[in-house]
Amino acid sequence: MTISRTKKLVGVTAAAGLLIALAGCGTAPEASPSASESEGPVAVEGFTPCLVSDDGGFNDKSFNQSALEGMERAAEELGVEPIEVESASANDYAPNLENLIAEGCTFIVSVGFKLSADTIASATANPDVSYAIIDDWADADADGTTDADNIKPLMFDTVQAAYLGGYAAAAWSAEQGVNKVGTFGGIPIPPVTIFMDGFIDGVAKYNEDKGGSVETFGWDVEAQDGSFTGGFAANDTAKQTAQSILDQGVDVILPVGGPIYQSAGEAIADAGSDTVMIGVDSDLAVTDPSVADIVLFSIMKRIDMAVYEATMQAATGEFDTTPYVGTLENEGVGLSGFGVFESELPEGLEDELAALQEQIISGELEVTSPSSP
Structure with a gap:
């Protein structure tokens, strides 16, 4: 349950697309200069993006790693320092989210449906913090709506x-x-x-x-x-x-x-x-x-692109919690080469x-x- 800041990950995915260049969720943004340059993207004051893995950890070569890559790309372009925390087991989810709140996170991405209940609880208790969750509607009561107004589901029609x-x-x-x-x-x-x-x-x-x-x-x-x-x-x-x-x-x-x-x-x-x-x-x-x-x-x-775009949006201070669904049409899913x-x-x-x-x-x-x- 260790919180670490700005870990560098080797080997960013650069998949050669078979059918289409899997550039991201919708049209892939052009690489932006860092926030330190005059025309680069600028985050609102105090913006702190954070990421919590499920128990697979960030080195799973898959799900969590992709989310981490998206978060780190956005943070680098914005010139901010992300906080990333790995969960060793399900028992870590709630404490990790609590620790991220204590660290001053203003935007938190939960990696996976297994964090759903704890993410809903954290978001409900912290309505001024923006959240996103991968592969879950955050709809524990199954009424067709997300259970907290500050959570953005990141879904994929895989x-x-x-x-x-x-x-x-x-x-x-x-x-x-x-x-x-x-x-x-x-x-x-x-x-x-x-x-x-x-x-x-x-x-x-x-x-x-x-x-x-x-x-x-x-x-x-x-x-x-x-x-x-x-x-x-x-x-x-x-x-x-x-x-x-x-x-x-x-x-x-x-x-x-x-x-x-x-x-x-x-x-x-x-x-x-x-x-x-x-x-x-x-x-x-x-x-x-x-x-x-x-x-x-x-x-x-393309979890990486979904996390990247959600983070860039949250950085503006005008976070849109409308659910995202990745499809073949918007290039959120596809085949590699x-x-x-x-x-x-x-x-x-x-x-x-x-x-x-x-x-x-x-x-x-x-x-x-x-x-x-």
Whole structure:
């Protein structure tokens, strides 16, 4: 439960976009000069942006790390000093938020739905502080409205990008002659299952369009039931869960839940298989080069840009709590490039994915999930 100021993070994500340059939530802002320069952005006096992670920590190569990158980019451009605090467990959430208030934070970003109850409590008790929360509506009473007027939900319709990912995975597996792909998650919650829904439905789309027979393992969309590790830690349970999917003979696997990709990578290595992996949230081949040789692509949600833009807005003193939803259209979600596998793709796949994306954006193709925001 340690508060630290302005930690520098190595390796800012610079994903090469497959279908579109995933520049951010809406049109990507141009890089701005620092606040010390005459024409740079200027924060209101006393503006102090703050960030609290969930128990995955800032070095998860995914969810929390992306949020940190967005916060630090905004703080650097504004010329202010952010306060960032990691949570080691759920027991740290409330004390960390209390400590951030005591430190004088004027804008606090909570990373993940697991901080929802404590964020609502903190925001209710501190109405003059602005808050944002990732992957949660902050609606504990389920009445359709955020429970505190000073919280901005940062949501992502990840099913759209995951649908493209499922189609691409099916095309890859069919090209290899395997015709089997699988997925597993950390915890069966909407920010996880939305990836799995889109992935399985995307495989079905490939089969429909191509007369394919690619099988899926690990998730049943209709039953909303599948394989989960029970948490997001990279541990023996996660490795065993990954192995149970690999045992089905898949050659593409999608682990959904931050660090659990590490366990999937270990299971692939131990099996000595040619199975490739799909990353989530950030471009995994960039954030963790140690697995780049087995990452086919990543299904991305631009948490970094959502946090960056919310922070820049809060810095003006005119914070808008209207919920943000990242989509393919506003470039808040999408696919990364195919990295080392670019030259091995099935012929025409990238054009097919681009066409599917346009159909989703136009509404011609409806892609949704029970977990869609």
